[in-house]
Amino acid sequence: MRVRHLENDTIINVAQLLKAPVGTERYFTVHLDRLALDSDLEGSDVDASVRLLRTSNGILATGELRVSAHLTCVRCLAEFDSRYSETFEAEYWPTVDVLTGLPLPEPEDEEIFTIDKNHHLDLHELLRQYAILALPTYPVCGPSCPGPESLWKPEEEVVDARLAALQALLDERA
Numbered sequence: 239m240r241v242r243h244l245e246n247d248t249i250i251n252v253a254q255l256l257k258a259p260v261g262t263e264r265y266f267t268v269h270l271d272r273l274a275l276d277s278d279l280e281g282s283d284v285d286a287s288v289r290l291l292r293t294s295n296g297i298l299a300t301g302e303l304r305v306s307a308h309l310t311c312v313r314c315l316a317e318f319d320s321r322y323s324e325t326f327e328a329e330y331w332p333t334v335d336v337l338t339g340l341p342l343p344e345p346e347d348e349e350i351f352t353i354d355k356n357h358h359l360d361l362h363e364l365l366r367q368y369a370i371l372a373l374p375t376y377p378v379c380g381p382s383c384p385g386p387e388s389l390w391k392p393e394e395e396v397v398d399a400r401l402a403a404l405q406a407l408l409d410e411r412a
């Protein structure tokens with residue numbers, strides 16, 4: 239099985255694959271030093287394995303990615319680095335017919351990615367979306383997280399006057 243490697247690159251020319259019979263597969267590995275996930279969030283050392291499968295509509299991309307991220311613990315607010323993984327599956331549809339060059343209707347489903355008129359399939363947005371999904375919604379630094387207690391001093395015990403009175407009453411009866 240031939241696997242092509244993309245280093246800090248996410249664009250694959252799929253002209254030949256689009257001309258191939260339905261069921262034809264291509265395999266790729268991708269490494270990205272950095273991947274901007276959001277305006278203030280960046281992933282690093284993204285590693286992905288990708289299978290492209292020719293379908294009747296276009297190309298189905300399936301695979302798995304791993305991404306490192308520098309996150310802030312929601313419990314103790316410490317910053318920490320961790321690595322996460324996620325599997326993905328996404329459809330790519332061509333925007334022009336690979337044989338005639340004529341434009342094809344755009345997919346109405348927003349979850350479907352498109353292959354540009356030069357038959358370039360770009361994995362960037364797919365990897366960005368799934369790298370975000372790989373990250374925990376509520377990141378915690380680890381099992382030894384000191385917890386929110388480390389953020390503030392414990393409040394002084396509030397003595398409820400009514401409870402104290404009740405206790406005195408019970409003591410009297412005893």
Ligand SMILES: [Zn+2]
Pocket residue numbers: 311312313314315316378379380383384385
């Ligand atoms: Zn923590």
